[in-house]
Amino acid sequence: MALIHLIYISTAKKQYESAELDRILESAVRYNTEHAVTGMLLYVGGCFMQVLEGEESSVDAAFARIRSDSRHDGILLIQRESIPQRSFDRWSMGFRRIGPADADAHPAFAPFFKRNFKPSSMGVKPGLALELLKDFGLSQREIRVG
Numbered sequence: 469m470a471l472i473h474l475i476y477i478s479t480a481k482k483q484y485e486s487a488e489l490d491r492i493l494e495s496a497v498r499y500n501t502e503h504a505v506t507g508m509l510l511y512v513g514g515c516f517m518q519v520l521e522g523e524e525s526s527v528d529a530a531f532a533r534i535r536s537d538s539r540h541d542g543i544l545l546i547q548r549e550s551i552p553q554r555s556f557d558r559w560s561m562g563f564r565r566i567g568p569a570d571a572d573a574h575p576a577f578a579p580f581f582k583r584n585f586k587p588s589s590m591g592v593k594p595g596l597a598l599e600l601l602k603d604f605g606l607s608q609r610e611i612r613v614g
């Protein structure tokens with residue numbers, strides 16, 4: 469059993485309201501629960517940042533679904549590597565919508581919080597991305613299906 473995590477950033481096709489974000493999460497949670505995939509999704513200023521963790525084949529299959537989703541594009545894979553254990557095992561997909569106030573607490577990620585942020589222009593340090601996701605993961609909400 470090879471446990472991996474995968475982190476990516478993407479650009480949302482438009483500004484999504486809560487209802488659309490809930491639909492994305494419901495679909496994510498349904499698949500992830502069935503395939504023991506866990507993780508965290510952040511939505512900020514028209515961009516997504518997500519970490520997926522689980523069995524290699526399940527994570528890759530989830531990412532394939534995500535890649536082909538037309539609600540975002542410009543997907544930039546930041547990190548995909550083996551991990552000894554999960555960091556987000558409480559959530560089949562945690563979620564946080566991040567606002568400007570959150571930016572102050574995370575100056576290292578200031579470019580990520582700016583308007584018109586382009587994922588491809590961000591020289592993300594993988595360790596920093598995971599740190600940010602973990603930080604927000606401490607106070608996120610969870611959507612359960614079924």
Ligand SMILES: Cc1cc2nc3c(=O)[nH]c(=O)nc-3n(C[C@H](O)[C@H](O)[C@H](O)COP(=O)(O)O)c2cc1C
Nearest residue numbers: 492495496497499500516530533534537539540561
């Ligand atoms: C930002 C974003 C994150 C997503 N995260 C996941 C995820 O973690 N797992 C998953 O299975 N689908 C995820 N999806 C949803 C899938 O891309 C898509 O909704 C799914 O392939 C549709 O399948 P369904 O009709 O079976 O729900 C995500 C979509 C977006 C836009």
